[in-house]
Every structure is written in structure tokens, then in C-alpha cells.
Amino acid sequence: MDKTSENFNTAALQTIPGRSGFDYLVVGAGFAGSVLAERLANVLGLRVLVVDKRPHIGGNAFDRHDDAGVLIHPYGPHIFHTNSAEIFEYLGAFTRWRPYQHRVLASVDGQLLPMPINLDTVNRLYGLSLTAFEMDEWLASVAEKKEHAKTSEDVVVMKVGRDLYNKFFRGYTRKQWGLDPSELDASVTARVPTRTNRDDRYFADTFQAMPANGYTRMFERMLRHPNIKVMLNTDYREVVEVIPWQRMIYTGPIDEFFNHRYGRLPYRSLEFDHVNLPQERFQDVGTVNYPNDYAYTRITEFKHITGQRHPTTSIVYEYPRAEGDPYYPVPRPENAALYQRYQAEAERLSDVTFVGRLATYRYYNMDQVVGQALAAFKRIAKAHEARAQTPRVGSPALAD
Numbered sequence: 196m197d198k199t200s201e202n203f204n205t206a207a208l209q210t211i212p213g214r215s216g217f218d219y220l221v222v223g224a225g226f227a228g229s230v231l232a233e234r235l236a237n238v239l240g241l242r243v244l245v246v247d248k249r250p251h252i253g254g255n256a257f258d259r260h261d262d263a264g265v266l267i268h269p270y271g272p273h274i275f276h277t278n279s280a281e282i283f284e285y286l287g288a289f290t291r292w293r294p295y296q297h298r299v300l301a302s303v304d305g306q307l308l309p310m311p312i313n314l315d316t317v318n319r320l321y322g323l324s325l326t327a328f329e330m331d332e333w334l335a336s337v338a339e340k341k342e343h344a345k346t347s348e349d350v351v352v353m354k355v356g357r358d359l360y361n362k363f364f365r366g367y368t369r370k371q372w373g374l375d376p377s378e379l380d381a382s383v384t385a386r387v388p389t390r391t392n393r394d395d396r397y398f399a400d401t402f403q404a405m406p407a408n409g410y411t412r413m414f415e416r417m418l419r420h421p422n423i424k425v426m427l428n429t430d431y432r433e434v435v436e437v438i439p440w441q442r443m444i445y446t447g448p449i450d451e452f453f454n455h456r457y458g459r460l461p462y463r464s465l466e467f468d469h470v471n472l473p474q475e476r477f478q479d480v481g482t483v484n485y486p487n488d489y490a491y492t493r494i495t496e497f498k499h500i501t502g503q504r505h506p507t508t509s510i511v512y513e514y515p516r517a518e519g520d521p522y523y524p525v526p527r528p529e530n531a532a533l534y535q536r537y538q539a540e541a542e543r544l545s546d547v548t549f550v551g552r553l554a555t556y557r558y559y560n561m562d563q564v565v566g567q568a569l570a571a572f573k574r575i576a577k578a579h580e581a582r583a584q585t586p587r588v589g590s591p592a593l594a595d
């Protein structure tokens with residue numbers, strides 16, 4: 196991607212009279228904020244101030260080397276996967292990719308079994324020797340019949356039956372969300388497929404890869420532009436009245452933006468226990484899930500994911516929490532209804548665009564947030580162009 200001149204719409208820039216301060220205040224330097232800052236500066240030539248209350252860029256995808264020198268993800272394991280060539284190529288302008296396919300084992304009944312549930316999971320758990328063809332029939336024989344998959348319980352029992360549901364999903368979900376799967380939208384557990392073959396990859400997307408030098412380097416390259424200024428350790432409310440700006444991109448929690456006018460939107464949080472161990476390897480795969488034992492949901496060993504070689508290894512335990520940084524929106528009907536009230540307020544603000552996982556209260560992966568931000572940019576660019584072509588009252592064009 197040409198970051199210098201090709202898409203640089205200087206004509207539009209010159210037609211805005213009396214420009215001072217920043218064209219955009221971008222709240223949040225995660226995927227949503229960084230993609231938009233990059234596009235606004237590189238394509239439209241606008242002046243952008245990115246503000247984040249954390250001491251770093253990258254949002255929850257931020258990575259860094261720990262004291263031992265192992266590259267870790269402080270906010271939990273982030274594995275990039277997408278079916279969109281456009282999104283993969285867009286990010287590819289800012290990083291080389293290292294192919295990586297994530298594998299997960301679940302600790303169930305004293306065994307470590309492939310997750311998502313596949314042919315090997317069933318054969319090893321029950322001591323069977325089904326073929327892929329027989330697996331279809333076997334699943335049909337255990338699956339529960341219901342009219343609709345409304346909840347996260349329905350979606351699993353309708354595919355794999357009650358026993359596998361109890362062993363792999365019920366405990367994990369209750370731990371992760373503090374709710375029974377029957378209280379969550381079907382979309383939550385539907386994230387995890389069921390396979391009748393032996394494919395043991397966690398994701399099936401066309402593109403599965405990690406930024407070769409880490410996420411933070413990729414974000415640095417996205418934000419490296421003379422028109423982009425980054426201000427860290429700053430809540431936007433500290434500067435919003437002080438620094439002049441024309442329009443805002445907001446990527447924080449939407450209910451916080453409106454001072455919780457209609458009440459708090461629930462978010463699920465996590466506590467991360469990062470540990471460095473004096474050994475090369477801790478476990479056989481990137482992540483091991485613990486659906487039924489321990490207070491944590493999963494342990495991830497970063498070197499599998501990053502491909503780093505190092506004489507020691509670093510792992511992270513994830514402990515779900517009700518309080519703390521908002522990491523997950525909680526998909527259930529009453530929360531969607533509350534979000535819609537905030538969304539209606541957001542739509543009334545013509546100079547603020549809400550983008551990202553927390554600002555649109557959607558359980559989005561990184562690629563979905565990038566896609567959402569690129570779509571928002573297209574709308575913004577169109578409106579920008581339309582404004583640039585409309586002569587303003589009092590502008591030199593009219594005064595003549």
C-alpha cells in the first residue's frame with residue numbers, strides 16, 4: 196500500500212476553511228482506533244490525535260517482551276484468523292505474517308482431548324473407533340432435538356448431545372461468563388464448531404497467521420505518520436474540552452461515553468496470571484482448556500503462538516472476573532436491548548463515530564473489528580468528499 200502520495204486527497208483538505216487543531220480525535224489506540232487513524236491520515240490527509248488511557252498502543256492486542264525476554268500478550272492470547280483477503284492484505288501493509296494454526300486441547304476425564312470436538316475427541320473419550328461417516332450417525336443419535344437453537348445450551352446439545360455438552364461446555368461457560376449457557380445467546384458457544392473429521396485446528400479460516408514481529412510493531416507502523424499524534428496515559432475526557440478537534444472516533448465502552456445514562460452495560464472481565472518457567476516447553480499445544488477443574492478457564496503458552504525460540508517459556512492463566520477492565524460484551528437479549536438505547540443516542544451525534552468491540556457492544560474478533568473500521572472509514576470518506584464539494588456560506592468561493 197502506498198502510504199505517501201497516491202491516495203492523498205489534498206484537494207479536499209484545502210477546501211476546508213479556517214482549519215485549526217485536529218480534524219479527528221480518536222479515542223482508543225486498539226484495532227478500531229488505529230485502523231481509522233491510519234486511513235484518515237494516509238488516505239484523506241487529515242490531522243489525527245489518538246488518545247488512549249493506557250500506557251501503550253494496540254489495545255487488548257498489545258504485546259511485549261516479559262522480563263525473561265519472551266514475547267507475551269498481557270491481555271490474553273491473541274491469534275489472528277480471517278476469511279477476508281481484504282482485511283489480511285490491509286494489515287499486511289504493516290507487518291510480515293508468520294503462518295500459525297492454533298491448536299487447543301481440553302482436559303476432560305483425565306485426558307487431554309482435541310477441542311473443537313472432532314472424531315478423535317469422541318473416539319478417545321468413549322473408547323470407540325468410529326469412522327468419519329459413522330461419526331455423523333453417532334452424533335445424530337446423541338443430539339437433542341429442539342425447534343430452535345436460541346441459547347448457548349441449545350446450540351451445543353442439538354449438535355453433540357447432553358454428555359459432551361456437560362463435559363466440554365457447561366462448566367467452561369459457567370466459569371467464563373458466571374452464567375449458565377442457557378442464559379447466553381446461541382452465538383457464544385456457536386463460535387466453537389463440531390467436526391466429524393480429524394481436523395484439530397481451533398479455527399478453520401482461510402488466513403491464519405501472526406504478525407511476524409508482534410502486534411505492537413504492527414500498530415507502530417500503522418500510526419507512524421506525520422499527521423498522527425499519539426497521546427498515551429490520557430483519558431479523552433482530560434483533553435476533549437482543551438484540544439480543538441472537529442470530529443471524533445470513539446472506541447471505548449459506549450455506556451461510559453453517555454455516563455451510564457440508561458444504566459451499566461454488563462461486561463465480563465479476566466484476571467491474567469503470567470508466569471515464566473525455567474524450561475523450554477510447558478505443554479504440547481498453544482492452549483489447554485480446563486472446563487471442569489480449577490478456577491481458571493485455560494492456560495496458554497505463548498511460544499507456540501509466536502514461534503519464538505527461548506530457553507525459558509511464558510504461560511498465562513485466565514481467571515474470569517465480574518469486575519475489572521471490560522473485555523467481553525455479554526451477549527444476551529436484555530443486554531442487546533440496553534445497548535440499542537445507547538446506540539440510538541450514538542446515532543443522534545453526527546460528529547462522533549462509534550467503532551469497535553466495546554463501542555458497538557459486539558463480541559468481535561480482531562479481524563471483524565478491522566472490517567468494521569474499514570467500513571466506517573468508507574462512509575466517512577464519502578461524507579468528507581461530499582462536504583469538500585459543497586461550497587460553504589462565507590467561504591472564499593461564495594464571497595467572490
Ligand code: FAD
Nearest residue numbers: 223225226227248254255271273274431447551552560561
Ligand atoms: P480495544 O482493543 O479494547 O481498544 C480500545 C481502547 O480504547 C483501549 O486501549 C482502551 O484503553 C481505550 N479507551 C477506552 N476508554 C478510553 C477513554 N475514556 N479514554 C482513552 N482511551 C480509552 N480476537 C481475535 O481475533 N483472536 C483472538 O485470539 C482473540 N483473543 C482474545 C482474548 C482475550 C482474552 C480478549 C479479551 C479478546 C480477544 N480477542 C481476540 C478480541 C480482540 O481483543 C478484539 O477484537 C480487539 O482487540 C478489539 O479492538 P478494539 O479497538 O475494538 O478495542
Ligand code: UDP
Nearest residue numbers: 301310363364367368371383384386387484
Ligand atoms: N467454550 C466452552 N468450552 C471450551 C471452549 C469454549 O464452553 O472448551 C465456550 C465458552 O462459552 C466460551 C465460548 O465457547 O466463552 C467461546 O469460546 P472462544 O474460545 O471463542 O472464547 P474467547 O477466545 O473469545 O475467550
